[in-house]
Amino acid sequence: MTADAPRSLLTQARQLLPDLVSTRRALHRAPELGLHLPRTQATVLAALAELPLSVTTGKRLSSVVATLDGAHPGPTVLLRGDMDALPQREDTVLEFTSELPDAMHACGHDLHTAMLIGAARLLAARRDELRGRVVFMFQPGEEGAGGARHMIDEGVLGTRGDGGVDAAFALHVSTRLDSGTLHLRPGPTLAACDSLHVTVRGRGGHASAPHRALDPVPVACEIVQALQTMVTRTVHVFDPAVVTVAGITAGTTTNIIPETAELHGTLRTLTPDTRRLLRENVARVAHHVAAAHGATAEVELPEGYPPVVND
Incomplete structure (x- = not known):
């Protein structure tokens, strides 16, 4: 030309x-x-x-x-x-x-x-x-x-x-x-995105007697906080990751403690090693925080797109 x-x-x-x-x-x-x-x-x-x-x-x-x-x-x-x-x-x-x-x-x-x-x-x-x-x-x-x-x-x-x-x-x-x-730049440019679904399972009951139930709502809230701390203390700052809990669903009325609470969100990472680490740590944190309160956590982490890596 x-x-x-x-x-x-x-x-x-x-x-x-x-x-x-x-x-x-x-x-x-x-x-x-x-x-x-x-x-x-x-x-x-x-x-x-x-x-x-x-x-x-x-x-x-x-x-x-x-x-x-x-x-x-x-x-x-x-x-x-x-x-x-x-x-x-x-x-x-x-x-x-x-x-x-x-x-x-x-x-x-x-x-x-x-x-x-x-x-x-x-x-x-x-x-x-x-x-x-x-x-x-x-x-x-x-x-x-x-x-x-x-x-x-x-x-x-x-x-x-x-x-x-x-x-x-x-x-x-x-x-x-x-x-x-x-x-534009070489290397990782857009993050991998995996979905996060956690179901915390406790025991339902009446709001007037929480000691007779096993309330999954505060357990779910504690999992959210623990996940944020987990990222800052286990992921290298120069190989970053983001865990976002974008939705919490629990209960149907004001005076009944529900049996379950659900968390939904995403994990975003730039490299395979951090992606693997984050997936392992998210599952571990959710299971153990729930267990500390006598509840259980079911964790699903469907894999999404890999990161965009420019040559």
């Missing part, structure tokens, strides 16, 4: 901006959850229809994979954007607010999708200059549904026979960065 190519590319991007804003707002009005996003998929397919791309859709999910073959040999680079929304009510008065009562694009995936459409248009217009191949990966199911794994199983990364993907790029918008800036 010539020395003026980046400036020309930016000019073209700005020319696309109004249409991409319209696309993003259309996606924002119609958020979809999980692996099956038929309206979102249709929007993406329509936006790519006039481009010189080879397009396939998923078998088990509403994914879109579009491939651009450049005019010259070179590496295969994958660009990825996620498409699914969150099960959350939108409380705004924007003209493009969500039209669904319990779903919204609170995490910016509508913007990621529009950006990837824009990248496809910009690069397709420069196909004659392009060295190599670009794979545009439109992924459902980022919010806990494992959409990337399904797409990998269906072949988005290619095979050894066709050379596979040489490099992959993804990004996430952030309200903490100034518009027009990029933040």
Whole structure:
């Protein structure tokens, strides 16, 4: 490319901006959850229809994979954007607010999708200059549904026979960065996220006679506090971890001690060793704090996504 190519590319991007804003707002009005996003998929397919791309859709999910073959040999680079929304009510008065009562694009995936459409248009217009191949990966199911794994199983990364993907790029918008800036670094960048579910089991009774019951509520509260201390005293400060208890459920009325109390949250870690340590320690703390009060704790730690580690 010539020395003026980046400036020309930016000019073209700005020319696309109004249409991409319209696309993003259309996606924002119609958020979809999980692996099956038929309206979102249709929007993406329509936006790519006039481009010189080879397009396939998923078998088990509403994914879109579009491939651009450049005019010259070179590496295969994958660009990825996620498409699914969150099960959350939108409380705004924007003209493009969500039209669904319990779903919204609170995490910016509508913007990621529009950006990837824009990248496809910009690069397709420069196909004659392009060295190599670009794979545009439109992924459902980022919010806990494992959409990337399904797409990998269906072949988005290619095979050894066709050379596979040489490099992959993804990004996430952030309200903490100034518009027009990029933040990147090598190594662990986004944490692994595992779920935490603890059921403290005691013995129910009447609130007027707690000595005749085994109240799981204060036990659960003590577990929450002990988990925070555990992190600060067992996890290396330069290999950090976070344990967040985001929900506590117990009881149904004011004068009955319940039999159980439940804790729900997440564990976030950046390295495999700390991830393993944290999982072991969370279970140990919950079991032993409960045992100290004569109660029991059932601990479930479903594994979530691994950390993002940039080379």
